[in-house]
Amino acid sequence: MKETRISPRHPRAESLRIRERLVEHFNSGVVTVAGLLAQGRGEAFDYLLGEKTTPNALNAMKAATALLLAAKHPVISVNGNAAALAAKNIVRLAKQVNAKIEVNLFHRSLDREEAIEKLFKKAGATQILGVGEASSAAIPEIASDRRRVDPRGILIADVVLVPLEDGDRTEALVKMGKRVIAIDLNPLSRTAKFANVTIVDNIVRAVPSLIRIVEKLRTEDKKRLRKLVDEFDNARNLSEATEMIEKRLESLAQESQKGAHLTVLEEKDA
């Protein structure tokens, strides 16, 4: 593929820059074909959300922050796309809430794990769990490679942040009694439904927002944090997110009706 210069005024400049970053990390072995397809699905949902962080997402982020700040063993579970899209900010967030970072892949290979580890170390991480033999424990009820976890990380975690996770694994983590925070652009996905707190937002925007919210809430006492968690209703929040998409579809449809181009075929016969 040719390299392209993206004009900052291009209406989809940010989306195109993200795409270029993925292509680069696809070539370096961090991102897989399945990861590119997942990114495409995310692009579609992000388009439907209006490509911005909504009040609904901020609401989930407050509960997520409270969980992370109150956790004894918080872990951020990362895959190739998370590494490619948000390594630097994930490292910052992990330091801020004292979380470990663990690599956990659907399609495991030592090469990929090491490429991801390298990317995170370059982004400032001192330790990355889950690479190679370090994933010596297994969590039950998952058939894929994702059942392998690090005994210093996910195995003993009480709160796990899973950006871009699949439904089976989210379900398994919840069944093991972990509090799971997901970042998922599809409010209807199995991951979104199984997680305790689902942030319906693009990981590229969500992690920096989480960092800002952690900064604000870090001095709150345990009682207040507990209240933020207790008052959050994930099912209700997801149904609000779905309604938001519905409303946006409606307004996009109205806009396109106004700007309809040459759709009357008769005109073309003239």
Add this chain to the structure above:
Amino acid sequence: MKETRISPRHPRAESLRIRERLVEHFNSGVVTVAGLLAQGRGEAFDYLLGEKTTPNALNAMKAATALLLAAKHPVISVNGNAAALAAKNIVRLAKQVNAKIEVNLFHRSLDREEAIEKLFKKAGATQILGVGEASSAAIPEIASDRRRVDPRGILIADVVLVPLEDGDRTEALVKMGKRVIAIDLNPLSRTAKFANVTIVDNIVRAVPSLIRIVEKLRTEDKKRLRKLVDEFDNARNLSEATEMIEKRLESLAQESQKGAHLTVLEEKDA
């Protein structure tokens, strides 16, 4: 990526088989990274449509069929994804309506054009236009490589079927006075809006359906075909497709409310 056997009972078996076909053709150079991202976006919209051909899509297919049957120089313009997903059926449809097949790529390279030509010839095509020096003409108002066209094909075409096209090119073809039929899963895309007839459906289902409808309508007289075209309102059809997605989102949201899993955080503190 590991090769995986897909159980025919897997709920997403068809979608996974399509994905494997794309991966195979990605490795053979037919499909690009941009094509994989586009496929991911399509998957998201297809999920929202319920992964089936709707009455709305069939309505557009009737108008599309009438256009193809009445055309003097119909051309099917193909890219890497169209080749990977539907080569055999595109060849069948082209023979049925006496259309030429022309390769037209956003990211042109002789290697890719030849790989796509090879795929179509293997699928039974006798001639593929647009490969290499054959694209000696240019259509105005497009900046990308897609402006290059074959003087035996798109340049003189009156009706062009563009499965999986970008908005700029669709607009340019319409401005040149061609009748454009698009296949696009996103009813809000620029392609969908610019085309004269937009079939909101997955190319994998749409092309076989078109073949069946051509078989039914091929004996109709010109007047009846003309009526089918005249009575079709693309803007209205697209707004119906958008409403369909809205309604489906609503019902999916209701379903997920019923089946909500462990979303009340209090339960987990017990």
